[in-house]
Amino acid sequence: MANRIIDGLQQAIFEHRLLPGTRLPEDEVGQVYGVSRTIVRSALQSLAHSQLVTIEKNRGAFIASPSIREANEVFEARALIEPRVAGMAASRIEALNLAKLKDHIAAEHAAMAAGDKGTALALSGKFHVEIARIAAHDVFTDFVQSLVKRSSLIIALYWKRPDTTCESHSHNALMDAFTDGDRQAAEEIMRSHIVDLHSGLDLTVKDEKPVSLADALKF
Amino acid sequence: MANRIIDGLQQAIFEHRLLPGTRLPEDEVGQVYGVSRTIVRSALQSLAHSQLVTIEKNRGAFIASPSIREANEVFEARALIEPRVAGMAASRIEALNLAKLKDHIAAEHAAMAAGDKGTALALSGKFHVEIARIAAHDVFTDFVQSLVKRSSLIIALYWKRPDTTCESHSHNALMDAFTDGDRQAAEEIMRSHIVDLHSGLDLTVKDEKPVSLADALKF
DNA sequence: CAATTCAATATTGTATACATTTTTTAATCA
DNA sequence: TGATTAAAAAATGTATACAATATTGAATTG
Structure with missing residues (x-):
């Protein structure tokens, strides 16, 4: 299938x-x-x-191969939608969800420690989707899922510092806000987290994605 | 194709x-x-x-057949995204766009006057997509387009007053804000317009969409 | 007569065959 | 040699054939 x-x-x-x-x-x-x-x-x-x-x-x-413009748009959209979603999640989160999120973060750390960068990256993205699921809003969840997926390609193309970890410090801060059920805090942390990710990209125009050899050499 | x-x-x-x-x-x-x-x-x-x-x-x-829950979610999403989009459109709108929007509204009125309800309804939805196009943000445009399409099904199922026009009064008010390039006003008008549309739906749980005879009689 | 079973029918799921287009390779010519 | 053209190969676009599943309807049974 x-x-x-x-x-x-x-x-x-x-x-x-x-x-x-x-x-x-x-x-x-x-x-x-x-x-x-x-x-x-x-x-x-x-x-x-x-x-x-x-x-x-x-x-x-x-x-x-998302363009620089598309990259900016995706993160602008995330900056609008995900804080709202995080706020909703904080309002309705339960013990079970908290445990699951904690496991998620632990797995991410473990993968990073093991040097399995790919898995860590994937988990880091899925963390955001998991939050949307907790918010229990299917429409927003679909949007977040779609944006996170696209972000994965954007990061592959434009991430500034290849060796730097996509620091999950913010993820821990979010956990705290969730634990307190602090909607306001969750919103604000998520907003700055997205802005942070966005600023971790090098989106200055240089050679607008050569990407595939075929495309690059055809002029 | x-x-x-x-x-x-x-x-x-x-x-x-x-x-x-x-x-x-x-x-x-x-x-x-x-x-x-x-x-x-x-x-x-x-x-x-x-x-x-x-x-x-x-x-x-x-x-x-969107569920009541889905209907609520779609309009919640529209209430978040479309005001932002309207604001962006107001900031960057140009004479050409204004003319196009005016034509759009005129066509909608004409269809309504001619009793062509279907066309009027379709045009009314496309007005929102047109605004997103003016905002020139592809990601948001895709979202709005998707939400407007789904709204069409939602309205078919849950619109309260079958004979009442999906009043385009708000559309005229939006035009004014665009003409003035008044971002703030455009945002606020759009927000209340969406809330208005949402409240025009009967989303009280009764028999949760019987819809198709087949589904309705199978119990 | 109502309910059930089973064959007939219709519809979807998947693979394959053929047509069209693109890409590659080889040959030709300046 | 480098560029152009032509033929060959490979890949996609579409239709069709066959398999699997679901639906319908008649026949059977209690």
Whole structure:
């Protein structure tokens, strides 16, 4: 079924094993998952709808390469939506959720300690989605999920300091606000956290994503 | 190509010619548009991703029936996002855009005067998308577009007063704010407009969307 | 007569075949 | 050699065929 492929590719994108510009030939993907092109096409179209994949007519599918402009827009959107979502989560959070979030952070730390950067990065993104789930607002959850996924590609392209950890200090601060059920604090911490992430990107125009060799050398 | 089908179905949904719960057999749709099921499936999956269509495994596609909860969430999201978007539009609007919006409102009035309720309704929704386009923020535009589409189904299900016009008084007020380039005013008018629309819905739980005869009688 | 079972029918799920387009490779020519 | 063209190969776009599932309706049974 297409979901296996969608999940597989998404996870690979999350963990930066698949980088922007990578070609995704239908046959090749189909062979990996042991399905026909029919299923692969369905999966690729779904990913294209989420803006994780770009489909060029008669040329095929590629891992998307968000532009600098798109990167800014995605983080502007996150800065508007996620603080609201964090506030909602703080209002209705329960012990069970707190424990789950704590586990999540622990797993992230563990992965980082083990040097498994990809997993740590993926977990760090999913933390935000988890908060949206706690807020129990499906529409916002879908938005956050979509924005977090796209952020993964943006970070792959524009993150300033490759060795620096996507510090989860803010995540701990959020945990505190949640524990206190402090809506106001959760909102404010999340807002500054997003702004922080945004400012961790190098979005100055230089060569506007060369990305794939093919695209880069074609002038 | 699938786009023709997507646009056709979307327009029909916009104009309330296709109502929530309606079945969409692949063969039938394919015959209407003169294409094979391959294309139809692609179109239906795309519409499902936009939440305009629900696909049930081995059962097929139906026009979506948003729940009361979903209806509330959609308008909460609009209340957060659209005021921001309206403000951005007010900041950067130009004469050309103003003229276009004016035409849009005129067309809406004309349709209403001609008793063409469906067209008027569709135009009324597209007015909001047009504003997002002027704001020139692709991420927000996509969100607004998605939310407006879903609103069309929500209105079909829950609009309180079937004969009452979806008054475009607010649209005129917005035009004034845009003309003045008054960001603050645009934001505030949009916010109250969305709240107004929301309150025009009957979202009290009664029989939670019977909608399709099939679903309604199966208990 | 109501309920149930089972065959017939219709619909969706997936793979494959063929058409079209793009990309690559080889050959030709200046 | 470098550029251009032509043929070959590879990839995508679409239709169709077949398999699996769901629905319908008639026949059967209590």
